[in-house]
Amino acid sequence: MSEFYKKILENNKKWVEDKLKLDPEFFKDLSKGQNPPLLWIGCSDSRVPANEIIGAAPGEVFVHRNIANMVIHSDMNMLSVLDYAVNALKVKHIIVCGHYGCGGIKAAMGNDSIGIIDNWIRHIKDVYRFHQEELDNTSDETDRFNKFVELNVKEQVYDLAKTSIVQSAWKTGQKLSIHGWVYGLNSGYVTDLGVNFKNNDELDEVYQLKF
Numbered sequence: 001m002s003e004f005y006k007k008i009l010e011n012n013k014k015w016v017e018d019k020l021k022l023d024p025e026f027f028k029d030l031s032k033g034q035n036p037p038l039l040w041i042g043c044s045d046s047r048v049p050a051n052e053i054i055g056a057a058p059g060e061v062f063v064h065r066n067i068a069n070m071v072i073h074s075d076m077n078m079l080s081v082l083d084y085a086v087n088a089l090k091v092k093h094i095i096v097c098g099h100y101g102c103g104g105i106k107a108a109m110g111n112d113s114i115g116i117i118d119n120w121i122r123h124i125k126d127v128y129r130f131h132q133e134e135l136d137n138t139s140d141e142t143d144r145f146n147k148f149v150e151l152n153v154k155e156q157v158y159d160l161a162k163t164s165i166v167q168s169a170w171k172t173g174q175k176l177s178i179h180g181w182v183y184g185l186n187s188g189y190v191t192d193l194g195v196n197f198k199n200n201d202e203l204d205e206v207y208q209l210k211f
Helices: 003-022 026-030 050-054 076-088 103-108 117-130 132-136 141-161 164-171 200-207
Strands: 038-043 061-066 093-099 177-183 190-192
Touching: 003 026, 038 076, 050 061, 061 076, 076 093, 076 164, 093 141, 103 117, 103 141, 117 132, 117 141, 132 141, 141 164, 141 177, 141 200, 164 200
Parallel strands: 038 061, 038 093, 093 177
Antiparallel strands: 177 190
């Protein structure tokens, strides 16, 4: 057994012991159910842990992660998580959180073939195509990379707003807000990109999208 594997098992035991010292009923209470106010749609990158970034405890964040935090309408995994979060858990907020230095975004900026992930990156390349003029006119490569990360988050928020799940929630008056964030790996801070919507009126007013 590798030292790393032994270490993570030991870490689990210590974590349990530390939690029980603070609250002997912690796991008993946690096992009774969940009522998270937030769904987090983030990147699979190991450096972007949803709970830790926002200081949330177990049970406070429902999480879906994939490469480059994509909201793809044919992705039944994402849709299933979204449906359960909105219609069963009744979350009040959904955050799409990207991060600077995202490997999926970087790969979409090039033409190298990586493997099966090429099929996923196609969707990210579509975002570049939508904003090609703006991105191509950004001469500094780092600035272009960062701008692409931000634009990708914004596009995913728009796509999220257009899902039948979010649309149905808004039409029935359910209190549900969606937000777009970017996380800075080199700072630890998140930036709210200003794409925050709680109904179709707000979405239509800013982006003139009709459903």
